[in-house]
Structures are given as structure tokens and as C-alpha cells.
Amino acid sequence: MSEILQYVHKDSFFHRLHPFSKILFIIVASVMCILATGIPFLVLMVIALLVIAYASHLHREVIRQLKLILLMSVVFIIITVLTMPNGATLCYLIPVGIPVIGGSVAITVGAIEIGLILALRFMVLIFAFQLFLISTQPRDLVHAMEKLHMPIDYILMFILALRFIPTLQIEGQRIHEAQVARGYNPGDGFIGKMRSVAPIVIPLVSNALLRSNVLGLTIDMRGYRTGTRTRVRERKFCTGDYAMMSGLVVTISGFAVMAVFASGLIF
Amino acid sequence: MIELKDVSYTYPHTVQEALHRLSLVLEKGRCILVTGPSGAGKTTLCLAASGVLCHEYGGKKSGIVTINGRNAMDYAGLSDIAKNIGVVFDDAEAQMIFTTVEEEILSALEYRGLPPDEIERRLAAIMEVTFLSELKDRSPHNLSGGQKQRVALAATLALGNEILIFDEPTSELDEHATRRIVEILSNLKRQGKTILLVEHKYMHFREMIDTLVVMEHGAISAIGNPDDVLKDERIKRIVIPDFSGIGDNVSYAAPKSEMAAPRTPVIEIGHLSYSYDDVPALTDVNIRIESGEFVAIVGENGSGKTTLVKQFNRLLVPASGKVVVLGKNTRDCSTAELAHNVGLVFQNPDHMFFADTVKDEIAFGLENLKIENKDEIIDAALNEVGLLHAKMLYPRWLSRGERQRLAIACVIAMQPAIIVLDEPTTGLDGDEARIVMKILKDLQAKGHTIIVITHNRDIAKYCADRMILMEKGQVISDIHVRVA
Numbered sequence: 001m002s003e004i005l006q007y008v009h010k011d012s013f014f015h016r017l018h019p020f021s022k023i024l025f026i027i028v029a030s031v032m033c034i035l036a037t038g039i040p041f042l043v044l045m046v047i048a049l050l051v052i053a054y055a056s057h058l059h060r061e062v063i064r065q066l067k068l069i070l071l072m073s074v075v076f077i078i079i080t081v082l083t084m085p086n087g088a089t090l091c092y093l094i095p096v097g098i099p100v101i102g103g104s105v106a107i108t109v110g111a112i113e114i115g116l117i118l119a120l121r122f123m124v125l126i127f128a129f130q131l132f133l134i135s136t137q138p139r140d141l142v143h144a145m146e147k148l149h150m151p152i153d154y155i156l157m158f159i160l161a162l163r164f165i166p167t168l169q170i171e172g173q174r175i176h177e178a179q180v181a182r183g184y185n186p187g188d189g190f191i192g193k194m195r196s197v198a199p200i201v202i203p204l205v206s207n208a209l210l211r212s213n214v215l216g217l218t219i220d221m222r223g224y225r226t227g228t229r230t231r232v233r234e235r236k237f238c239t240g241d242y243a244m245m246s247g248l249v250v251t252i253s254g255f256a257v258m259a260v261f262a263s264g265l266i267f
Numbered sequence: 268m269i270e271l272k273d274v275s276y277t278y279p280h281t282v283q284e285a286l287h288r289l290s291l292v293l294e295k296g297r298c299i300l301v302t303g304p305s306g307a308g309k310t311t312l313c314l315a316a317s318g319v320l321c322h323e324y325g326g327k328k329s330g331i332v333t334i335n336g337r338n339a340m341d342y343a344g345l346s347d348i349a350k351n352i353g354v355v356f357d358d359a360e361a362q363m364i365f366t367t368v369e370e371e372i373l374s375a376l377e378y379r380g381l382p383p384d385e386i387e388r389r390l391a392a393i394m395e396v397t398f399l400s401e402l403k404d405r406s407p408h409n410l411s412g413g414q415k416q417r418v419a420l421a422a423t424l425a426l427g428n429e430i431l432i433f434d435e436p437t438s439e440l441d442e443h444a445t446r447r448i449v450e451i452l453s454n455l456k457r458q459g460k461t462i463l464l465v466e467h468k469y470m471h472f473r474e475m476i477d478t479l480v481v482m483e484h485g486a487i488s489a490i491g492n493p494d495d496v497l498k499d500e501r502i503k504r505i506v507i508p509d510f511s512g513i514g515d516n517v518s519y520a521a522p523k524s525e526m527a528a529p530r531t532p533v534i535e536i537g538h539l540s541y542s543y544d545d546v547p548a549l550t551d552v553n554i555r556i557e558s559g560e561f562v563a564i565v566g567e568n569g570s571g572k573t574t575l576v577k578q579f580n581r582l583l584v585p586a587s588g589k590v591v592v593l594g595k596n597t598r599d600c601s602t603a604e605l606a607h608n609v610g611l612v613f614q615n616p617d618h619m620f621f622a623d624t625v626k627d628e629i630a631f632g633l634e635n636l637k638i639e640n641k642d643e644i645i646d647a648a649l650n651e652v653g654l655l656h657a658k659m660l661y662p663r664w665l666s667r668g669e670r671q672r673l674a675i676a677c678v679i680a681m682q683p684a685i686i687v688l689d690e691p692t693t694g695l696d697g698d699e700a701r702i703v704m705k706i707l708k709d710l711q712a713k714g715h716t717i718i719v720i721t722h723n724r725d726i727a728k729y730c731a732d733r734m735i736l737m738e739k740g741q742v743i744s745d746i747h748v749r750v751a
Contacts, residue, residue, distance in 0.1 A: 007366040009404050139370050163364060166408045171618075177582050178619040182677065183606035183635035199631070202621035206663060214361035217319060220345035221354050222422060223378040224364075232373065232383045 003166040008134045013240050014056035015135045019144035021241045022136060026128045028248050032255055033124040039113065042120035049127040061134055062127055069123055076122070077115030086110025133162065140235050152225055160215070167211070168204065175203045268461065269293040269316050269352075269430060274330030276311060276320055285311040287485040288330070295429075298452075298462040298475050300493075302506055303482035304696045306666035309465045310357075312482065313434045316463055318348040335430075353423040357435035359415035363407035368399055368418050371407060375425035389425065397421040397451055411568050413444025420451065430461045437468055438694045439614075441568045441722040445471055467696050469493075469506045481505060508697035510729035513704055533558050533685055533716050534579060538588035541574055548574040549740045551588070558684070561708070561717045563727035563748075566737035572720045573614075575737070576687045579718075580605040593684065607636055610678035612688040616670040620662040625654065625673060628662050632681045648680035652706055668699035675706060679715075686710060687718045692726065704730050 014022075033045055053062040081093075087110030096103040138159045145155045179199045186196035219225065270293070276286040285308045293299055293316070301309050314320045315332055318339040332339040335351050342348045356362060365371045372393055376386045394400045397417045402410065407418055416436055423431065433452070437445040445468060453475045456462055466472060469479070479493040481502050489496045497503045534556040541549040549571045556562055564572050577583040578590045581597045590597045593608050613619070622628040629645045638644065649655045652672040657665060662673060671691060678686060688707070692700040708730060711717050721727065727734040728748060736744045 003406070003408060006406065006408070009367055009406070137367070137370055138365050139374055142374075159364065163366075167360060170408070174613070174615075175618045177577070178611075178613050180602045181580055181582065181606060181611040181613070182619065182632040183603050183681065184631075185601070185603040185635065199621050203618055206620075207617055211358060211361040214356045214358050215364070217323070217345070217354070218356065218362045218419075219364070220323075221317070221349045221352075222375045222426065223346050223349050224374070226346045226378060228380060229377045230379075230381055230383060230386060232377060232386050 004169065005130065005133050005162055006166055007137055008058060008061055010057050010135075012056035012058070012135070014052060014058070014131065016235075016238060016240055017135075017244055018235045018237050018241045019136055019140045020147075021237075021244045022132045023144065024248060025244060026132050028252060029128040030125055032251075033121045035259075036255075037117055039116055039120065042117065042124065045124050046120060046127065049124065049131065053127070053131055056131070056135060058131065058134055062130055065126060065130060069119075069126060072122060073115075073119030076118045077112060080115035080118065081105075081107055081111045084111050084114055086114070138162070143231065143234060156219060156224060164208070168208065171207060172200060172204055175200050268295050268333075268335060269463070270331075270333040271312075271315060272331045272333070274315055274332060275328070276315060277327040278311075279325040281326075284485050286315060289315075289486060290330075291316075291480065291487065291490075293430075293461060293463050295461050296459050297477045298456050298464065299478045299480055300469060300472055300476045301463070301465045301480045301482060302467060302469055302696065303488075304505065304666070304699060305668045305694065307482040308485040309482055310434055311485070313354065313432050313463070313465055317352050317354045317432050318342060319345065319354075322348070349426065349428075351428055352430045352432060353426045353428040354432045355416075355419050355423050355434065355436055357438050359412060359419045359439070360408075362419040362422070363415065366406055367404050368407060368410075368421075369394075369403040371418055372399075372421045372425050375422040379425070379427060389427070393421050393424050396454060397424070398447060411444070412439045413441065413447060413568065416440060416444070416448065417451070420448070424455075429459075430463075431455065432463045434465045435467070435694070436464075437466065437471070442724075443567050449475075467694070479506070504701075505697050508692070508700045508723075508725065510701060510704055510725050513701065513708055513730055531558050532556065532591075533593055535591040536575075536578070536588070537591075539575075539578065539585050539590060540587045541578070541583060542586055543574075547740055549578075552740075552742055554735065554742065554745065556716060556718065558716055559711065559714055561711050561730060561732045562719070562735060563731035563733070564718065564720045564735045564737060565722070565724065565727055566743075567722075570737040571740040572737055573689055574740075576611065576689065576718065576720060579685065579687055580609040580611055582611075603635070606632075606681065606683070608683050609685045609687060610681055610683035612674050612678050612686070612691065614690040614693055616674035617663070619674060619677065620670070623661060624659050625649070625662055625665075626658050628673065629677050629680045632677055636681055638681070644680050644682075648676040651679060651709070652676045653702070667694050668696070668702070671695060671699075671703060672706065675703070679710060683715075685716045685718065687720075689720045690722070691719060692721065692723060 029045065033042060036042055050059065050062065053059045082105065085106050085108045087108050089106045089108050091107050092103050093105035093107060094101055094103065142155055142159065184199060186192040271289055271291045274286055274289045275284055277284050289312065301312060303309055314324070318332060318334055320328060321332060321339040322345050334348060339348065363371060365374055373390055376389055394403060397420055399417055399421055402414060407415060410418065420436065437448050440448065449471050452462065456475045464472065473493060476493055478490065479496045480487055481489040481496065489499060489502045497506060532555050536552055536554045539549055539552040552575065564575065566572050574583065578585060578597065579592060581600060581602045584598060592605060597605065620628055622631060626645055629648055630641055633641050633644060646655065649658055652675055654669060654672055654676060657669065662670065665673060691703050695703065704726060707717050707719065719726065719731065731748055734746055734748050735742055
């Protein structure tokens with residue numbers, strides 16, 4: 001089964017980067033995509049991220065999220081069309097010909113544009129964070145976060161939240177099978193999903209709570225919370241990191257220059 | 268060294284004592300094996316001996332626990348005690364924190380205040396003794412149960428403690444994986460480690476045990492040299508599962524005489540192949556199972572046993588070939604329809620329980636199949652598995668053995684002709700395992716076809732009519748073990 005947001009062990013330039021470089025990378029990507037409102041520029045950012053994913057052999061994992069992202073994009077566009085009519089009207093959701101209600105809910109160019117911008121920003125954020133998470137070992141994350149003086153309990157909480165995803169995924173599948181084998185047929189669609197909640201979620205949560213007890217004891221018994229530790233195999237700043245930093249500086253300057261002189265592209 | 272003196276303990280919100288005036292001494296370099304029925308307090312004993320009860324749990328406590336000559340209460344906390352004792356719990360999955368095997372062990376080593384060279388040296392040594400070197404870059408979630416348990420063990424060894432406590436490390440493991448754990452623990456014992464081991468598989472560990480402890484109802488009912496303890500026949504039945512004679516009294520002749528004519532096949536599998544993504548799990552499997560048979564499917568983890576039985580009620584659909592259940596090709600039926608004919612009891616009963624009472628839990632299946640006379644059927648099913656007294660209890664409060672029996676009741680209430688069970692004796696002591704197998708033999712006598720997946724060759728030998736051995740997704744042998 002494919003695991004969501006889990007570290008994928010490969011040897012690529014992005015894997016070898018220091019966690020700090022990667023954190024800086026997502027900060028720059030996030031800020032730029034939030035500031036920018038030009039659709040061509042945002043599309044360019046998405047393409048750039050996909051190129052990085054391809055170069056670090058992680059494109060398969062990244063593309064797997066595409067279905068969810070496209071679904072969210074459609075939802076964004078529907079919401080903006082319904083709530084933020086703006087600019088020229090393309091057509092009406094309910095044709096003008098229909099009496100009384102005809103001609104309501106205008107589909108406007110402005111609303112679609114805003115929806116697209118939101119969807120593209122969403123894509124950039126998800127791709128950037130996903131690239132960071134699946135290319136960084138939790139150990140390195142712990143090291144980096146410790147250096148930033150984050151309390152160890154918060155670091156562990158972050159790591160464990162990620163770590164529980166595949167466990168719940170696999171467990172949910174097993175519970176589903178056990179209930180279906182008992183003739184359970186909740187049906188399709190929204191009502192089916194709602195009906196399937198109790199027989200699946202109750203065992204899932206009960207088992208997860210039991211498990212979290214053992215997990216908590218394990219963390220204490222292995223001494224993860226006591227703090228003093230020897231750092232081995234720490235990631236050092238390497239050529240790739242300097243290259244990444246230079247790349248980021250060039251990108252930021254380019255972004256600033258274009259913001260002033262060619263604002264049509266970005267804003 | 269650990270010493271428990273007159274330790275009693277009651278969990279919060281309960282009235283019954285989980286431990287009752289228990290005294291036990293674990294001397295340096297010795298190995299104690301603790302066994303007994305589920306619910307006897309074995310896990311609670313592990314928690315008491317490791318100081319967890321003193322520091323992490325509420326509830327009513329009395330008595331004294333001494334760890335390496337110091338009262339457990341005088342330690343600053345669990346992290347302080349953890350410098351003396353390493354604990355491995357039964358749920359291996361819950362002990363995986365990081366994303367590769369090497370990272371898991373390395374992270375545990377980093378907290379010991381050792382110089383970097385020493386950490387690297389120990390990492391290599393631990394990987395070697397736990398046979399994990401080849402798996403170092405694998406994700407713990409994708410490992411088999413036995414491999415996961417070895418990772419949990421390795422991460423605990425990384426702490427370098429002299430005292431080790433194991434709570435059922437092999438409960439979910441097959442024969443091969445169990446033997447690996449036995450080998451590792453024997454080596455640790457030889458190195459002079461002090462070991463407290465809670466286990467049902469006494470026979471596997473008998474070579475390394477100095478003292479055998481049998482617990483019942485929160486107290487020690489027998490303790491001493493294993494040979495002496497096992498002289499008591501009643502105790503012996505708890506420690507060593509004995510399935511002999513189970514099938515003999517069952518009137519297997521009854522269904523046979525009714526069906527003097529050639530038996531009808533209930534399941535016919537022809538040229539069945541199946542694969543997960545690109546990994547083949549079943550290759551050209553051909554099996555014909557007849558009505559009223561008791562079939563044991565045996566084989567190591569990953570040999571395709573569970574994948575095979577999931578085809579019977581269309582949880583999986585054949586990639587090629589066909590599976591015909593009671594004359595119907597499974598491709599043409601839904602899982603819900605097949606649930607009328609095939610009941611599947613999974614390995615872990617906790618994957619199904621969600622209702623507030625035992626009664627409602629059984630009623631769930633009946634409602635799904637729209638079966639009338641619910642109350643009568645529920646009583647009959649509970650009576651069959653000996654749980655009538657628990658009808659109004661919360662399913663998760665039952666002991667492991669009782670939960671296993673409830674899972675069987677849930678399935679037999681739906682009155683399927685074919686009952687399939689995946690490892691029905693996992694985590695059960697000798698007595699409980701025997702009760703479960705007896706229930707299955709009784710069901711067979713009533714005309715059900717029983718198919719059991721098991722690691723336990725004794726079950727196949729004493730209970731089954733037929734044994735199918737699987738290896739790497741293929742049927743290696745298919746023999747009748749008893750003359751029906």
C-alpha cells in the first residue's frame with residue numbers, strides 16, 4: 001500500500017540537502033506563492049516543483065496527490081464562482097430562459113480567475129511541503145528542530161502525527177474488510193459514507209488509543225525525552241546546500257525585480 | 268535484579284485486583300518465563316516489574332518493587348528507570364517511531380551518552396545479532412510481524428541495559444520468526460542478561476528458562492524449576508497446549524453417514540493466481556474442499572494463506588482462474604451476498620468490535636443479512652462458545668480468549684455453511700486454545716465446513732482432516748491427516 005507523507009528512502013540531491021535548506025526552500029516557495037497573483041507565474045512555480053520532484057526521483061509520490069488536489073481545485077472554483085462574482089459575465093448557471101429563477105448565479109471571469117489562483121497556490125504549498133516531508137528522515141528533522149530550540153515534546157508530537165498516518169491507513173483497511181465480511185454493505189455515495197462511520201471509526205480509534213499507550217511508554221523507556229544526546233551522522237552543509245541557497249537568492253531577486261518592472265507577470 | 272514484594276494493584280475505575288499480593292525475585296543473569304491464561308495479570312506484572320505502574324499509572328497500589336537494590340519509587344521517573352531496564356511490548360507496530368530500520372536503532376543509541384565511534388560500532392553489532400543488517404533501509408511499516416518485533420527488540424538492546432523484560436514478543440509470529448526470536452534471546456541469556464519473559468510458547472523457550480511461573484487471577488499459582496512445575500497435570504494443560512483427543516469424541520461419522528453419496532464440493536478453486544501490485548501472492552492454486560471437511564492451511568508468514576481465504580468471500584477477486592463457492596463463481600457475487608455462505612474470522616478480533624454490548628455486536632451481522640429471530644440465534648451462538656454470561660458486557664472488556672470466542676460467535680450466528688478462521692489460537696494459552704478448537708470441532712459435527720489458517724502443526728495434526736501446506740503462493744502438499 002502506498003504510504004501518505006512518509007519518508008521515501010532514495011539517494012538524490014534533494015535528499016542530501018540539509019533540513020535547514022529545505023525549510024528555507026518551503027518558506028520562500030510559500031511566501032512567493034501567497035504574494036503572487038499572476039496565473040502564469042503560479043503555473044511556472046508548479047512546473048518548477050514538479051521538475052525538482054522528477055530530478056529527486058519523487059515524482060511518482062508527488063503525482064499521486066494530484067487527484068485530491070484537482071478535486072480541491074474544483075471545489076475552490078465553485079466556491080469563488082458562487083460567492084465572489086467579479087468582472088465580465090461568461091454565462092449563467094441557471095439559463096436565462098427559465099422563468100423566475102432564470103439568470104441567477106452569474107459565472108464571471110473574475111471569479112474563475114480567483115478560484116484558479118487559490119487552486120494553484122494550494123498546489124504549490126502541498127507539493128513543497130510534501131517534497132520536504134518525503135525527502136527528509138524524521139531523525140534529521142528532530143536534529144534541525146532541536147537546533148531551533150523547539151521543545152522535544154513538540155518535536156515528538158510532530159513526528160508521531162506523521163508516523164500514525166500509515167498505521168491508521170493499514171488498520172482502517174483491515175477493519176473495513178472485517179466488517180464487509182460480516183455482510184456489511186453501507187452503500188455508495190455520501191449516505192453510505194456517513195453510515196459506515198461507526199463500524200469503522202470506533203474500532204479504529206479504540207485500537208489507536210491502546211496503541212498510543214504502548215507508544216508513550218516506548219518513548220519514555222527509550223529515553224527520547226531526556227534530552228542529552230550524541231549527534232551522529234549529522235547532515236553537514238554541502239555543495240548542494242550552497243547551490244540551493246544561491247538558487248533561492250537568485251529567485252528572490254528575480255521575483256523582486258519582476259514585481260517592480262514586469263508586474264503583469266506576477267500580480 | 269528485580270524484586271517484587273507483596274505487590275497488589277487495581278487499575279483505575281475497576282474493582283477487581285489485577286495483581287494480588289504477588290512476590291517474585293528475578294536474580295542477575297537468570298531467566299524467568301511467566302505464563303498463564305489471558306487476563307491473569309501477566310502484562311500487569313511486566314508493568315509492575317519495570318516500574319511503569321509506580322510512575323505512570325493511577326489506581327490502587329501496595330507492596331514494594333525494588334530495581335537493582337533501589338525502590339522503584341525512588342527513581343526520578345521512567346526515563347531514569349530506563350537506564351536499568353529495557354522493555355519490549357507485544358504490539359511491535361506501536362514501538363516503531365522512525366521511518367527506516369537503521370534510523371529506529373540509531374535514534375535509540377544516540378541517547379546513551381556514548382562517543383560517536385562507539386555508537387557506530389554498537390549499531391553494527393546490534394544489527395548483526397538481531398539479523399537486521401539486510402533490512403537497514405526498509406520502512407518498518409512494510410516489514411513482516413517477525414521483522415518488526417526484531418526491530419523493537421534491537422532498539423531496546425540499543426539502550427544497553429542488563430535487565431530485559433519481554434511481554435509476549437512472539438504472540439503474532441510464525442514458527443520461523445519465533446525461532447529467530449528464541450535464538451536472539453538465548454544468545455542474550457548466554458551474554459549474562461537478566462530476562463523476564465511473558466510467553467505462551469513455553470516449548471520454544473524451555474532450553475533457556477531457569478524458573479517457570481504460572482499466573483492465574485493476578486497471583487502466582489505455580490513457581491519453580493520447569494520440570495517440577497509441570498508435574499501438576501492441571502498446570503501442564505495451561506502451559507502446553509494439548510489438542511490430543513479433541514477430534515476423537517466428535518461424532519464425525521454423523522455428517523458422513525448422511526452423505527453416503529459422493530460429497531458435494533463447497534469450494535472449488537481452479538488455476539487461481541493473484542498478485543499485489545507486481546508481487547505475485549498466489550500462483551496457479553487448485554483446491555477442492557468438500558462439505559463437512561475440517562481443513563488446516565499451514566505455511567510461513569507471506570506464503571499466501573490469508574490472500575487465499577480472502578478470495579472465498581470476494582474481499583479479493585482472482586487476477587486469473589476462478590473461485591466457485593457453493594456453485595457460484597465469486598466474480599458474479601458481492602461480498603455481502605457471500606457473507607451468507609462464508610464466515611471469515613480474522614486474526615485480530617479487535618478489528619471488528621464496535622457495539623456497546625456483546626449482544627449488539629452479534630446482532631450487527633444478523634441485521635446486515637436481514638435474519639429473523641435475532642434473540643434466539645444470539646443466545647444459541649453465545650451458548651455455543653460459552654459466553655452467555657457476558658451477553659450484556661462491553662466487548663472490549665472481555666479477555667483475549669473471550670474476545671476470540673465472541674468473534675467466532677459473531678460469525679456462527681450468521682449461519683454460514685463455511686467458516687474460515689485466520690490463526691484462531693493466536694495469543695491464547697493452552698486451555699483457551701483447546702476450548703476454541705473444541706468449539707470448531709463441535710461446529711464441524713453440526714455439518715459446517717471448517718477452514719483454519721494456522722502456524723500450529725498440532726492443530727493440523729489433532730483437529731483437521733486435511734492439511735494444505737503453502738509456500739510462496741503455491742500449494743506444496745495437500746494430504747488427509749486423519750482417516751475420516
